[in-house]
Amino acid sequence: MKPKELFQSYKRYKGPFDYDCIIIGSGISGLALGAMLAKAGKKVLILEKHYTPGGFTHTFKRDGWEWDVGVHYVGEVGSDKTLMKSTYDYVSETPIEWADMGDVYDTAYFGEEKYEFKKGKxxxxxxxxxxxxxxxxxxxxxxxxxxxxxxxxxxxxxxxxxxxxxxxxxxxxxxxxxxxxxxxxxxxxxxxxxxxxxxxxxxxxxxxxxxxxxxxxxxxxxxxxxxxxxYGGYYPVGGSAVFFEKIAPVIKSRNGEILVVAEVESILHADGKVKGVKMADGKEFHAPLVVSSAGVQLTYEHLLNRKEEYKDKFGEIGPSLAHHCLYIGLDGTPEELELPKSNFWIFPDGYNHTRNFKEFLEGKSDSLPLVYISFPAAKDPAFQQKNPGKSTIEIITLGDFDEVAPWKDKPWKKRGEEYEAIKERIAGQLEEVLYRYVPKTRGKILHKELSTPLSTRHFAAYSRGEVYGLEHTPARFANKNLKPETDIKGFYLTGQDVVTCGVGGGLMAAMLTATAILKKNMIKEIIREAKQKNAAN
Ligand SMILES: Cc1cc2nc3c(=O)[nH]c(=O)nc-3n(C[C@H](O)[C@H](O)[C@H](O)COP(=O)(O)OP(=O)(O)OC[C@H]3O[C@@H](n4cnc5c(N)ncnc54)[C@H](O)[C@@H]3O)c2cc1C
Known part of the structure; x- marks a missing residue:
């Protein structure tokens, strides 16, 4: 199936409106859970607010360029023996191919001092x-x-x-x-x-x-x-859109459906039991099982309209930090531009991240406390086939939501000159860091575009543009409510808030939620299938 045949727009959708299970959100957790439930015989519907499916695994395109939004590398997929790799294989129609980033997958710079992170215990x-x-x-x-x-x-x-x-x-x-x-x-x-x-x-x-x-x-x-x-960093061959392209067929081929531009407004329930969901346009879908992967805060405060309960159950856990990302398209191959496979983590001279960050937020220092650079064109062996003679780069820095908050209710792309000036300043700072550490890129940029915490808020519905959902503090881990089962019968949670952030965290959350719904040990099931496949090969 071609990627475009794997989903359709809710606007043109004519039914059915009854499913065995409705999943809100098409990120890695929603997709992987959908595949697990579909394999267990359930007719699954995935509803995605964005016009592109995949959540943080989706890619976006501009003028022929394409960038990953929320995946730069993953771990634990270098061997068939890991639970992580077996789980990716379990939910995929055909296995995702992983490109090894080599012996040094992360490189840190503190000013001029360089530290390499090497693969292997x-x-x-x-x-x-x-x-x-x-x-x-x-x-x-x-x-x-x-x-x-x-x-x-x-x-x-x-x-x-x-x-x-x-x-x-x-x-x-x-x-x-x-x-x-x-x-x-x-x-x-x-x-x-x-x-x-x-x-x-x-x-x-x-x-x-x-x-x-x-x-x-x-x-x-x-x-x-x-x-x-x-055990090293790995990049999905073909870019992060392959998560959707590999997992969606498992759902589609088992009578499932994936709808985009499909914003859920509320979760329908009565007498302590879930009934389905109500869409932003007022239409309803019905199912005895509903799962939200849209983040715990959004789920409780908006989809369930239980703000007080959210405060009681999760109030002590704040949002994670927000981020800006500069998406760059360049003239030249990774070899010509001397782009590494390794990610770069660039810090000011001082080694105290907490202090660097605090001073930056308080306006006491202009040095960006963290700049992360990812070179997908160098990591992906399939890149040059699709984009001969070109390269892409993503540069991220953690950001302050409050700085852009005044424009939060203004429409996308129409936020005015002052906002654009902030974007230009940040983009300029990130570009200078790139030239310092990857000098051959100077003069080679053909396209650039900065996302801000408002982009994350607009496209992924995280209210403070948080990069990883709920913050990973001791309070988060002490909380007993971040689990799949809820007080409403048939209504479950999944996603990065249930286990941890990361594509792997989302995948493991899907496995936990499938275990809770199917009342079946999914680890055993996944290992059983992996052994069967290995024996057959
Ligand atoms: C910049 C960045 C870089 C990252 N880099 C890496 C990396 O290199 N490696 C790694 O492992 N992880 C990385 N991550 C983290 C990883 O991408 C996420 O933790 C993971 O993808 C989250 O998956 P999820 O399924 O929980 O949520 P999401 O992917 O956020 O999916 C939730 C979905 O729900 C949808 N939704 C919300 N509200 C509604 C509604 N009302 N109706 C319908 N749909 C709705 C959203 O649009 C979204 O698509 C990165 C994240 C970011 C932002």
Missing amino acids: EEYKNQLIQYFPEEKEAIEAYCKLLYALEKKSMLYQTWKVLPRFLRPLLSGFFRNPYLKYTSVTTEKMLDSLGMSEKLKGVITTRFGDYGLTPDKSSFAMHALLDRHYV
């Missing part, structure tokens, strides 16, 4: 020890901790789908052992290991991957992220 550790030989003991203790937490985190997530009556009885085994690590901030944990400010700065290079500085993030989130990439 021993390589990662040894490289850190090479940079900080006098801190060998702390590095070894830290690396041990990364792997020791793996099983604890798995049990913690499993607790969320235990039968309701068993949850309080079994939290001592499933949940509590992990809380020791979730309840402490990254900064405190690294301090407790006796790390210097410089080493802490380097180890938390990827704090932008979960959008929270080390003084606020839960150590558990930091450890999950660091562990996720230990």
